[in-house]
Amino acid sequence: MSQTITYKQAITMAMADAMEEDERVLLFGEDVAVAGGAFKLSEGLLERFGPRRVRDTPISEQAIIGTAIGSALSGLRPIAEIMFADFAGVCFDGIANEMAKYRYMTGGQVTMPATIRLGNGAGTGFAAQHSQAVENWFLNVPGLKIVVPGTPADAYGLLRSAIRDPDPVLFFEHKHLFGTKGEVEDAPALVEIGRAEVVRPGTDVTLVATQLMRLRAVAAAEALSAEGISVEVIDPRSLVPLDVATIGESLDRTNHLVVAQESSHDGSWGATLVARLMATHFESLDSPPLLVGGDDTPIPYAGPLEELWIPSVDRIADGVRRTLAYGHPA
Amino acid sequence: MSQTITYKQAITMAMADAMEEDERVLLFGEDVAVAGGAFKLSEGLLERFGPRRVRDTPISEQAIIGTAIGSALSGLRPIAEIMFADFAGVCFDGIANEMAKYRYMTGGQVTMPATIRLGNGAGTGFAAQHSQAVENWFLNVPGLKIVVPGTPADAYGLLRSAIRDPDPVLFFEHKHLFGTKGEVEDAPALVEIGRAEVVRPGTDVTLVATQLMRLRAVAAAEALSAEGISVEVIDPRSLVPLDVATIGESLDRTNHLVVAQESSHDGSWGATLVARLMATHFESLDSPPLLVGGDDTPIPYAGPLEELWIPSVDRIADGVRRTLAYGHPA
Amino acid sequence: MSTKPPATGVAADIPLEEQLDWLRSMQEIRFFEEECHRLFARGLVRGSTHLAQGQEAVNVGACRALRVTDTMACTYRGHAAVLAKGAPLDRAFGEILGKAEGLCGGKGGSMHLTDMSVGAIGSFAIIGAHLPIVLGTALTEQYEGRDGVSLCFFGDGSTNIGAFHEALNMASIWKLPVVYVCENNLYGEYSPLATTTPIERLADRAASYGMPGVTIDGNDIGVVHETIASAVARARAGEGPTLVEALTYRHKGHSRSDPAAYRPEGELEAWMERDPIVLHERALIEAGVEQSRCEAIRTQAEADVTAALERAMSWAEPSPESRLEHVFA
Amino acid sequence: MSTKPPATGVAADIPLEEQLDWLRSMQEIRFFEEECHRLFARGLVRGSTHLAQGQEAVNVGACRALRVTDTMACTYRGHAAVLAKGAPLDRAFGEILGKAEGLCGGKGGSMHLTDMSVGAIGSFAIIGAHLPIVLGTALTEQYEGRDGVSLCFFGDGSTNIGAFHEALNMASIWKLPVVYVCENNLYGEYSPLATTTPIERLADRAASYGMPGVTIDGNDIGVVHETIASAVARARAGEGPTLVEALTYRHKGHSRSDPAAYRPEGELEAWMERDPIVLHERALIEAGVEQSRCEAIRTQAEADVTAALERAMSWAEPSPESRLEHVFA
Numbered sequence A, B: 001m002s003q004t005i006t007y008k009q010a011i012t013m014a015m016a017d018a019m020e021e022d023e024r025v026l027l028f029g030e031d032v033a034v035a036g037g038a039f040k041l042s043e044g045l046l047e048r049f050g051p052r053r054v055r056d057t058p059i060s061e062q063a064i065i066g067t068a069i070g071s072a073l074s075g076l077r078p079i080a081e082i083m084f085a086d087f088a089g090v091c092f093d094g095i096a097n098e099m100a101k102y103r104y105m106t107g108g109q110v111t112m113p114a115t116i117r118l119g120n121g122a123g124t125g126f127a128a129q130h131s132q133a134v135e136n137w138f139l140n141v142p143g144l145k146i147v148v149p150g151t152p153a154d155a156y157g158l159l160r161s162a163i164r165d166p167d168p169v170l171f172f173e174h175k176h177l178f179g180t181k182g183e184v185e186d187a188p189a190l191v192e193i194g195r196a197e198v199v200r201p202g203t204d205v206t207l208v209a210t211q212l213m214r215l216r217a218v219a220a221a222e223a224l225s226a227e228g229i230s231v232e233v234i235d236p237r238s239l240v241p242l243d244v245a246t247i248g249e250s251l252d253r254t255n256h257l258v259v260a261q262e263s264s265h266d267g268s269w270g271a272t273l274v275a276r277l278m279a280t281h282f283e284s285l286d287s288p289p290l291l292v293g294g295d296d297t298p299i300p301y302a303g304p305l306e307e308l309w310i311p312s313v314d315r316i317a318d319g320v321r322r323t324l325a326y327g328h329p330a
Numbered sequence C, D: 001m002s003t004k005p006p007a008t009g010v011a012a013d014i015p016l017e018e019q020l021d022w023l024r025s026m027q028e029i030r031f032f033e034e035e036c037h038r039l040f041a042r043g044l045v046r047g048s049t050h051l052a053q054g055q056e057a058v059n060v061g062a063c064r065a066l067r068v069t070d071t072m073a074c075t076y077r078g079h080a081a082v083l084a085k086g087a088p089l090d091r092a093f094g095e096i097l098g099k100a101e102g103l104c105g106g107k108g109g110s111m112h113l114t115d116m117s118v119g120a121i122g123s124f125a126i127i128g129a130h131l132p133i134v135l136g137t138a139l140t141e142q143y144e145g146r147d148g149v150s151l152c153f154f155g156d157g158s159t160n161i162g163a164f165h166e167a168l169n170m171a172s173i174w175k176l177p178v179v180y181v182c183e184n185n186l187y188g189e190y191s192p193l194a195t196t197t198p199i200e201r202l203a204d205r206a207a208s209y210g211m212p213g214v215t216i217d218g219n220d221i222g223v224v225h226e227t228i229a230s231a232v233a234r235a236r237a238g239e240g241p242t243l244v245e246a247l248t249y250r251h252k253g254h255s256r257s258d259p260a261a262y263r264p265e266g267e268l269e270a271w272m273e274r275d276p277i278v279l280h281e282r283a284l285i286e287a288g289v290e291q292s293r294c295e296a297i298r299t300q301a302e303a304d305v306t307a308a309l310e311r312a313m314s315w316a317e318p319s320p321e322s323r324l325e326h327v328f329a
């Protein structure tokens, strides 16, 4: 049997099920306990699991990340919440220099099964410091797994996997998707970290997108199908590890690549993906890979400006059209 | 007339000349005054300019960056030193969320002429947390200029330009280059930020590298010339703005691209460059662009391991050979 | 609480005319925020908003102890502070509505009101971010041999973030002209102070930095003004920073989505009795001001706010190209 | 300074045999670091190194108040602490020399000695980084209902970094079993404390977190042991964290490249008089231990260190492939 749940419910359920399954799992962060989370993602968990396992912290992200590191290396399986992903800036050292490198620097003496949940992304009018696609900040930091679910089923399945994972996982939950709905099994499945999903098969072009962009990519693909263009939409679902094989296999068939990302260009996962695919699938491409992304600016507050910043369904569809038109001037 | 100076001397001289030129320029950081800097880069400046303009701070990088932001927006031209670039982790929020976005978020009400100097890079046995190529952390943050000098002349000329620049500049000084020597004019020239340098002209392949990799790229090019391979070495010198035009023009002639970078792959400037060039110079390439970089691991301490991690002259030369051999199996 | 005489609601040594202007400012702010509340309900404000209703005496009392050339930095709960420092009502509304003529051209929004022309250098939405930034504005004054002061507002919950510690320490060791004003409204988001902070009096933390710390009644504008004025005088004289903890209360929830159900029964009611506007008005009247003048001020404030909002509503949205401006100078 | 009785160099309530073992540990550490110094001069150590010579009483006295199952985190100046917690001399040398059999397989080096098997959870080279991390190890104990304690060393200069503040606050509000030990050696790199920190007694900062703070003579191993033992007992009993400031002095410069020219004349000499090893040895003898036993311990320690170094020198370098291991589990 299956049920329809929201992305938000999927996250709550994943935490509850993980805590049910494993006594070592605990949750802490700012206002996650009594208030059930700023975005209400942990509603009911304090009541269900008690104050030992569900804990409010002071406004101290460095302390939160440190607690995650120390408790993970000493045998617990912490879930730490960083309310807005952008606040990773105030605890960047803990994530990038300590958590990511701890196992390596000690020659494998520790494992670091910590999960950090971060509220990601734009589209809700929170302006430049509360809207970023923060996964991109951590791409150049080996030692972190980076997970970017786009559906309730993935949010559930990947969060469960993240919590079970022996390595540190940054789990980016997209704020604009909290209310979106999707089907999951009654006992929803785990989703392996590192496997892309072919969301929509197609033959003419490979369109890669995550989170909010995944939804828009699917909408663009549907619009384009009316024009007779067959778009294969792929969601990598995690950026580290990155399932280049699945995307590359698609590219071998379609020979065209478009990436839709909610990010400025430089240092982005889209640019990274292009570089990786160039190295392995150079001959497959009949046109330049195209990144449809945000402007190279901070994210503006005003509605019309933010809307222009975030790639729209139209901009994505247009990118696909331009890519396919390459070499065939109108 | 010209003189031979070290990279380190170039930095000291640039600060001194800037302070001489403009009363609004001041320097602060940990042990930069009385001790002349942990790397002695500010030796003599306290004696020459006094404690008002050359200041020791507590071990408080957030306070240092905050001071740079506040003093820059109120009319000074601060130079702040972050001793090891890796410590940008403890003040990432100040750099990425505040300094970079301040002008934008206020609709242009402020200018932010702050220069942050950061000791960058590997090769000196400082291990994983004191050796990173930290410029890559900031690529996805619009609003920062990123400067990466590889020679004494560039260190001087770009630092002077950074200090005069109305925007925030992250100036990465490579620790392994401090003792390297180079020619500069008696009154050394300023170097415009955003202009790549064709370090060594060539016709067969375009090899792009910065800082320590620039030196090794030149050495590789020399070794390869004995084999009859003509390598054009280009140093972008700044990553934001990035002089895609100069590199693209070279690529149009050579049709092969190799990037040597002291960094893991994902989220790197090399991957960014590949993605940018693919968008604009797709047709120019006869082989897949190749990134010669560090392993996708933290940087190990032990000498033999660190040496393997950092791209060597041989590895770079080999990358060039493989690139040129593409499509011509041996 | 301080050992000062009991709250009076007025400042003994400031002309009543000036204090009537404080009343006007508080009234304007109150009406302004009521309109914000309504605008949210109508879906005209994006993201979130954080109202300072109930805390106006802290913002107005403190800002009125500053010169226009002094600088002030505040938090996302910053409408009151930015208006108190002198930003125009209409352009503040404009920013919250995301208009081209908004203070920041629509790029900042409710959480980031900034008006450099009046020394309101920013509203900061990452906890603690501005505490180190005011070191820099203060340093500029010291560096240039001027006597300007930087005032910095922040909340009780913000005293647990690392930036607080680094900033206060460096302000003290460099004797910078800063006044740090903690608006202790008892909660950080939904968490009562006692659940996050193991001491009761936040001003006590000043001792860690060798600077004076004082706790005051933040709902008594007279006390606020007097305390801040003397901290400002100290700073101007080159004697360094002060930490002021102003006890106050927000009448609304943390942000638009918070019904504030976590409040103990009677708490809001008790604080409403001590509404800083009511206290000040009552005290002015006791000091001899005619009630009708207070009423006239209130009426005028409401009319001014309404007119400002109307202007702001009529303004254009920012042009699409404007989003690409102001990344670099 | 504390109000305890004057320094004695021994602990009143600990068997002398045990205290002779403290002497052995301090001697080993001293010889170990002298070898490190020489290895540097010979170019056999990469990066930088930071010797703790002169501070051994803090590290040994504190670690001997711990169980092997308790955890300890320290700084880049961590050779002494890691050895005091029980790491083997040879594998510590091995790590500093970048050998495959080094504690961390040659991946960490001098600044990052770690030996999980004895509870030495890490040496941290980014100032302040470990202060929040020990919250987690302590939380695990509390969570599991065990009575283990986490001890955390850091320097005087490190008390100005934000992480210090966040960590101590959270340790206190969660009543975590942590003992924070500040090794106040008067300097942060080349900066005397008074130039960076506006207060004299760092233990006073404990008041900001509602935790006990005490300043002690860090060169008297008896005092150190007693103080830490009671802080540990408090932590074990669930009464929460303590901040201990141990006054001490490093005999060498900050790092291998520092001649420490910034020291006022006579300062080093005065502290050499109070060399913690000499003090302890003298006190043991006064307490009745025969001088020859102390000498034998010293000789044995030197021999053990020499032998350990020889072993470490003979070990292989890490295999090239090993550099790719241990990124993920």
Ligand SMILES: Cc1ncc(C[n+]2csc(CCOP(=O)(O)OP(=O)(O)O)c2C)c(N)n1
Binding pocket: A030, A059, A061, A083, A087, A090, C050, C075, C077, C125, C126, C127, C128, C154, C155, C156, C157, C158, C159, C183, C185, C187, C188, C189, C254
């Ligand atoms: C670094 C950081 N962490 C968390 C938040 C989320 N947040 C916004 S307001 C707030 C509460 C702040 O409380 P307080 O300082 O008391 O100010 P008040 O809202 O009461 O005015 C929190 C936790 C943030 N904006 N920045």
Ligand SMILES: Cc1ncc(C[n+]2csc(CCOP(=O)(O)OP(=O)(O)O)c2C)c(N)n1
Binding pocket: B030, B059, B061, B083, B087, B090, D050, D075, D077, D125, D126, D127, D128, D154, D155, D156, D157, D158, D159, D183, D185, D187, D188, D189, D254
């Ligand atoms: C975040 C950070 N900033 C700066 C440094 C550089 N640094 C290394 S040691 C040191 C001095 C630390 O002084 P203290 O805490 O007193 O310890 P001590 O060296 O005296 O043992 C500094 C500034 C660092 N490692 N990390």
Ligand SMILES: [Mg+2]
Binding pocket: C155, C156, C157, C183, C184, C185, C186, C187, C188, C189
């Ligand atoms: Mg509050």
Ligand SMILES: [Mg+2]
Binding pocket: D155, D156, D157, D183, D184, D185, D186, D187, D188, D189
């Ligand atoms: Mg010290």
